[in-house]
Amino acid sequence: xxxxxNTFRTLALVLAIASPGTAWAQSTLRVIDTAPNDVxxxxxxxxxxxxxxxxxxPDGRGIVPLGDRNGNWIFVRYRKVEGWVSRRFVxxxxxxxxxxxxxxxxxx
Numbered sequence: 001x002x003x004x005x006n007t008f009r010t011l012a013l014v015l016a017i018a019s020p021g022t023a024w025a026q027s028t029l030r031v032i033d034t035a036p037n038d039v040x041x042x043x044x045x046x047x048x049x050x051x052x053x054x055x056x057x058p059d060g061r062g063i064v065p066l067g068d069r070n071g072n073w074i075f076v077r078y079r080k081v082e083g084w085v086s087r088r089f090v091x092x093x094x095x096x097x098x099x100x101x102x103x104x105x106x107x108x
Contacts, residue, residue, distance in 0.1 A: 029063040029076065029090040031056055040090070042083035046073030054081030061093060 039055035068075035
């Protein structure tokens with residue numbers, strides 16, 4: 001492999017790891033830093049004064065990022081609503097933990 005190819009592969013790996021928002025498109029999100037008696041507003045456009053098209057409860061999970069980002073805003077789907085939410089209030093959900101089991105009972 002040439003030095004140029006190695007350099008490009010290394011650069012691509014660094015960008016993939018360091019790219020902000022890489023994890024956003026690969027998992028569902030959950031609401032964070034929202035008071036129990038409050039909601040996360042879903043907005044029509046990525047601004048705090050845009051029309052509210054829906055809300056997500058403070059314990060909301062399963063929020064699907066749809067790939068679009070604009071500054072501190074991310075475009076998401078939650079149940080039957082699509083719109084913009086502040087990235088400050090969402091965080092990737094942990095993937096489900098695999099359950100251990102004995103493999104002795106499986107056919108070999």
